[in-house]
Amino acid sequence: MQWQAIDERRALATLVGGTARATLEFRFGADGMVESVYAASRSYDDGRNPPSQHPWQARLLRYGRVDGATVPVEAVVEWLLATGAHAYWRGRPLRICVDDAAAG
Numbered sequence: 001m002q003w004q005a006i007d008e009r010r011a012l013a014t015l016v017g018g019t020a021r022a023t024l025e026f027r028f029g030a031d032g033m034v035e036s037v038y039a040a041s042r043s044y045d046d047g048r049n050p051p052s053q054h055p056w057q058a059r060l061l062r063y064g065r066v067d068g069a070t071v072p073v074e075a076v077v078e079w080l081l082a083t084g085a086h087a088y089w090r091g092r093p094l095r096i097c098v099d100d101a102a103a104g
Helices: none
Strands: 002-007 010-017 020-028 034-044 052-066 069-081 084-091
């Protein structure tokens, strides 16, 4: 993964695997925690119209402590359409396992 700062509250993360490449914008709060992850253009398919490109975001609404690590414990994922934000997933994890190496 490669990181590139946009400004003091945003950074681009790029993942490359074979010929596939994905770039997401991470937006950070004043506390340094990720508030949202944004993609300017993702393929959206509503099942009624041909697939089209639209902005997308995941908002991390709440963090909690699990086995010494701070992790997201509530989030919403949504398409940003001309008609407004369309949430298609909201949730909280049922179980979180933290790798000791990741928590340290």
